[in-house]
Amino acid sequence: MITDEEWQAIKTNDATYDSKFRYAVKTTKIFCRPSCHSRLPKRENVEVFYHLDDPINHGYRPCKRCRPTDAFVSNEEWTQEIETILQNNYQQNLTLEELAYLSHGSESHLRHVFKKVTNKTPQQRLTEIRLDVAKHMLVTTDKPVEKIAMEVGLANVSYFIQRFKHSFHESPKQYRKQHQKTGC
Ligand SMILES: [Zn+2]
CATH class of the missing domain: 1.10.10.60 (Homeodomain-like)
Structure with missing residues (x-):
């Protein structure tokens, strides 16, 4: 589940959340930083992860645009x-x-x-x-x-x-x- 706060961060491309989580999109199988300027997915298709390896372990690929595999710092x-x-x-x-x-x-x-x-x-x-x-x-x-x-x-x-x-x-x-x- 994704919280309103997380959804807000994704919607506004808020980079301060880049150190806190990554979001993955079930339909495209790609995951991003909250700050990524890629097109906003539908909320029901979004999955949030708090550890860097998790999206990959769930079969998601890193977005080429925001390079979400860089450390959470x-x-x-x-x-x-x-x-x-x-x-x-x-x-x-x-x-x-x-x-x-x-x-x-x-x-x-x-x-x-x-x-x-x-x-x-x-x-x-x-x-x-x-x-x-x-x-x-x-x-x-x-x-x-x-x-x-x-x-x-x-x-x-x-x-x-x-x-x-x-x-x-x-x-x-x-x-x-x-x-x-x-x-x-
Ligand atoms: Zn991205």
Whole structure:
């Protein structure tokens, strides 16, 4: 059975319910997120599920449009998860494809949600994390710039320097000189 609240969420494509349930349509054998903009089915044909595997176990196929098999998490939770993945993997050559795989979402959806919540693309955020770590290493270690670039996942050193200058308006060497503790 479907509650009035659930039916209302489906009718209004309310995305806040995407983390709560999926609905399947008996006549088409397809299941969707509440927010899906596909045509509104007849209420008596709708079945609601609260676990992701259930519609599939009942023989329903995921809608191509709303990709309802992505986990039941809110955009904010998911963004937090993506942030953690970025923090833990910035040293690697992390592509959007790999990130999508690690965070269980499609590339376009991931990019869209992350940007919506943080105002940055995942790649921009990744570069930001890398440059922050680099800044810290420049000040706290004597490692050469090339090695730091490599260790933060930006093996192309000229690209690293270019990004660094773009973000902080000075070169890594200038930054080091300005901020590294002197004496003793
Ligand atoms: Zn759908």
